[in-house]
Amino acid sequence: MSNDIAVRVDGLRKRYGNTCAVDGVELEIGRGEVFALLGPNGAGKTTTVEILEGFRRRDGGGAEVLGEDPGRAGRAWRSRIGIVLQLATAGPELTVREMVRHFAGYYPRPRDPDEVIALVGLDEQAGQRVGALSGGQARRVDVALGIVGRPELLFLDEPTTGFDPQARRQFWELVRALAAEGVTILLTTHYLEEAEALAGRLAVLAGGRVVATGTPAALGGAGRPTRVSWDTADGRRTVRTPTPTQLVADLARQAGGEVPGLTVTRPTLEDTYLELIGDPA
Amino acid sequence: MITSTQARPRAYPATAPLPSLLTTGLSRGRLEVTTFFREREAVVFIFALPAVLLLLLGSIFNSEHVSVPGVTTGQLYAAGMIAGGIMATSFQYLGISVASERDQGMLKRLYGTPLPPAAYFIGKIIQVFVCLIAEVALLMIVGVAFYHLHLPATPGKWWTLVWVCLLGGTACALLGLAASSLARSSRSASPVITLPFLVLEFISGIFVPFNSVPRGLQDVAAVFPLKWMAQGLRSVFLPPQAAALEPAHSFETGRVALVLAVWIAAGLVLCIRTFRWQQRR
Numbered sequence: 001m002s003n004d005i006a007v008r009v010d011g012l013r014k015r016y017g018n019t020c021a022v023d024g025v026e027l028e029i030g031r032g033e034v035f036a037l038l039g040p041n042g043a044g045k046t047t048t049v050e051i052l053e054g055f056r057r058r059d060g061g062g063a064e065v066l067g068e069d070p071g072r073a074g075r076a077w078r079s080r081i082g083i084v085l086q087l088a089t090a091g092p093e094l095t096v097r098e099m100v101r102h103f104a105g106y107y108p109r110p111r112d113p114d115e116v117i118a119l120v121g122l123d124e125q126a127g128q129r130v131g132a133l134s135g136g137q138a139r140r141v142d143v144a145l146g147i148v149g150r151p152e153l154l155f156l157d158e159p160t161t162g163f164d165p166q167a168r169r170q171f172w173e174l175v176r177a178l179a180a181e182g183v184t185i186l187l188t189t190h191y192l193e194e195a196e197a198l199a200g201r202l203a204v205l206a207g208g209r210v211v212a213t214g215t216p217a218a219l220g221g222a223g224r225p226t227r228v229s230w231d232t233a234d235g236r237r238t239v240r241t242p243t244p245t246q247l248v249a250d251l252a253r254q255a256g257g258e259v260p261g262l263t264v265t266r267p268t269l270e271d272t273y274l275e276l277i278g279d280p281a
Numbered sequence: 282m283i284t285s286t287q288a289r290p291r292a293y294p295a296t297a298p299l300p301s302l303l304t305t306g307l308s309r310g311r312l313e314v315t316t317f318f319r320e321r322e323a324v325v326f327i328f329a330l331p332a333v334l335l336l337l338l339g340s341i342f343n344s345e346h347v348s349v350p351g352v353t354t355g356q357l358y359a360a361g362m363i364a365g366g367i368m369a370t371s372f373q374y375l376g377i378s379v380a381s382e383r384d385q386g387m388l389k390r391l392y393g394t395p396l397p398p399a400a401y402f403i404g405k406i407i408q409v410f411v412c413l414i415a416e417v418a419l420l421m422i423v424g425v426a427f428y429h430l431h432l433p434a435t436p437g438k439w440w441t442l443v444w445v446c447l448l449g450g451t452a453c454a455l456l457g458l459a460a461s462s463l464a465r466s467s468r469s470a471s472p473v474i475t476l477p478f479l480v481l482e483f484i485s486g487i488f489v490p491f492n493s494v495p496r497g498l499q500d501v502a503a504v505f506p507l508k509w510m511a512q513g514l515r516s517v518f519l520p521p522q523a524a525a526l527e528p529a530h531s532f533e534t535g536r537v538a539l540v541l542a543v544w545i546a547a548g549l550v551l552c553i554r555t556f557r558w559q560q561r562r
C-alpha cells in the first residue's frame with residue numbers, strides 16, 4: 001500500500017444479467033487530487049463509485065480505497081470517507097440542523113454542524129424540516145451530511161444536479177476549499193464545465209470502460225488537432241490539423257490576402273468528449 | 282463564508298475513538314421517537330386509531346350481552362384493543378417505516394456512515410417501546426374512563442402486563458422488520474403491512490370478541506402472536522371467571538409466554554436472513 005494513492009482500481013468488473021455495467025475499469029487517484037468521472041447515462045459511473053464506497057460487490061478486478069478493500073472495510077474506514085449518493089433522501093420530519101448534528105455524532109472528529117450548514121449555504125433553512133426544502137436545497141443537505149464527518153476522501157455522485165447556477169458556483173467554491181484542506185475528491189458529473197473548473201484530472205467512461213484519462217486541458221485542447229475552416233469557390237472546407245499556424249500561412253499566401261470566412265477552433269473539452277463517447281456530431 | 286473552511290484548531294486528537302454503540306444507539310432512539318411523533322400519519326393511523334376504534338366498537342356493541350356475569354363487552358374490547366395497539370406500534374409502524382426508509386435510500390445512507398449497524402436497531406427498539414408504552418397507557422385510560430376496565434389488581438397481574446408488552450412487542454417488532462422487506466416501494470408498504478394486520482385483528486379477538494370468531498379462523502389466529510397477546514391481556518384486565526370465555530376455558534398464560542418466545546426466535550431468524558440496507562431494483 002502506498003500512502004500517496006487514495007484510490008486504486010484495476011480491471012474492475014461488474015455484471016448485471018447480460019449487461020457489463022463495468023468492464024475492466026482502471027483508475028488511480030492520488031491523495032489530495034480532485035478527480036472527475038464523466039460519461040453518458042448508463043456508462044457505469046455510479047456502479048464504479050458504489051463499488052468503491054462498499055455498497056456493491058465487484059465481480060472481478062481489484063479495488064483499494066484508502067489502503068483497504070472497500071468490500072471488507074469496517075467502521076474506522078467508513079469514518080474516513082464521505083459519501084454523497086446519486087439518489088437519497090434525508091428524514092423529512094427532521095430539521096436541517098437536527099439532521100446534520102445527528103450525523104456529526106457518528107464520527108470521531110466531526111466538523112462543527114453549524115459551520116457545515118453555512119458552508120452549503122443553508123443557514124437560513126437550518127430550522128426548516130428537510131421535507132419542506134426545495135430539490136436543490138435538499139441536495140445541499142446530502143452534501144452537508146457527506147462532509148460533516150471531516151472525510152479524507154469524498155465521493156460525490158452528481159452532486160450539483162438540480163442546483164441553480166449560483167448554488168453551483170457556491171458548491172464549486174466549497175469543493176475548492178475542501179481540496180485546499182487536502183481532501184481527496186472523486187466526483188461524477190454530466191457538466192463538462194464543472195469537471196473543467198474543479199478536476200485536476202478526469203476520466204471518461206463509456207460502456208463500462210475508461211476511454212480517456214488526463215487533465216482537462218490535455219483532453220480539451222493541447223495536443224489535439226485544431227479545426228481550420230474557410231470558404232472556397234466550391235463551398236466551405238474544414239481541415240483538422242496539428243499545425244494550424246502553418247496551414248493558415250499557406251492559405252494566406254494562396255489567397256494573396258484575407259482568407260474568406262476563416263475560423264480556427266481549438267477543440268473544447270465538449271468536442272473531445274462527444275468524440276470519445278462516439279457521438280456522430 | 283468559504284474562508285471558514287480553513288481547518289480551525291479543534292480539540293480532537295488525531296486518533297479520536299469512534300463514538301460508542303451506546304451513544305449512537307441512544308442518539309438514534311431520540312431521533313426515531315422525535316420522527317414518530319412528528320409524522321402525522323404515524324400519530325393518526327398508528328397511535329390514535331386504536332383508541333378511536335375502541336371508542337367506536339365499545340359504544341356500538343356495549344349493549345351486547347356477555348354470557349359470563351361481571352364481564353362487559355367493553356372490557357373485552359378494551360383488553361383486545363391494547364393488544365392491537367401493541368401490534369400497531371411495533372409490527373405495523375416498523376414494517377411501514379423501515380420499508381420506506383429502505384426505498385428512499387435512508388438505510389443505504391446510514392450504511393455508508395460509521396454508525397454501528399446495531400445502533401440502528403437499538404434506536405428502533407427504543408422507539409417501539411416508548412411508543413408502545415404510551416399507546417398502552419392511552420388505551421388503559423380510555424378503557425378505565427369509558428368501559429369499566431379495572432387496572433391490574435395484583436403485582437402478579439402487573440407483571441403479566443409487563444411481560445406481555447415486552448414479549449409481544451418484541452415478537453411483533455421483529456416480524457415488522459422482516460415484513461418490511463416484502464414491500465417493493467414506500468407506497469406499497471402501507472397496504473402490504475396493514476392488510477395482514479387487519480385480518481389478524483378480525484380473527485384474533487380484537488375487532489370481534491374471540492368467542493364469536495368461527496372455530497376454523499380461531500385455529501388460524503392461534504398460529505400468530507396477536508391472539509396470544511390479547512389472551513394474556515384478558516387475564517390481566519378481566520375477572521377470573523372470564524376465563525370461561527376462552528376456547529380452553531383458561532387464560533393459559535404459560536402457553537402465551539411460550540408462543541410469544543417462539544415467535545421472537547422465529548422473528549429474529551427471519552430478520553437476520555432478510556434484512557437489507559438497500560432496495561433491490
Ligand SMILES: Nc1ncnc2c1ncn2[C@@H]1O[C@H](COP(=O)(O)OP(=O)(O)OP(=O)(O)O)[C@@H](O)[C@H]1O
Pocket residue numbers: 016019020021039040041042043044045046047048086562
Ligand atoms: N442494480 C442494478 N441492476 C441492474 N442493472 C443495473 C443496476 N445498476 C446499474 N445497472 C446497469 O448498469 C449500467 C450502468 O449504470 P450506472 O448507474 O453505473 O450508470 P451511470 O454512469 O451512473 O449513469 P447516470 O449518468 O445515468 O447516472 C446501466 O446499463 C444500468 O442499467
Ligand SMILES: [Mg+2]
Pocket residue numbers: 045046047086157
Ligand atoms: Mg449515476
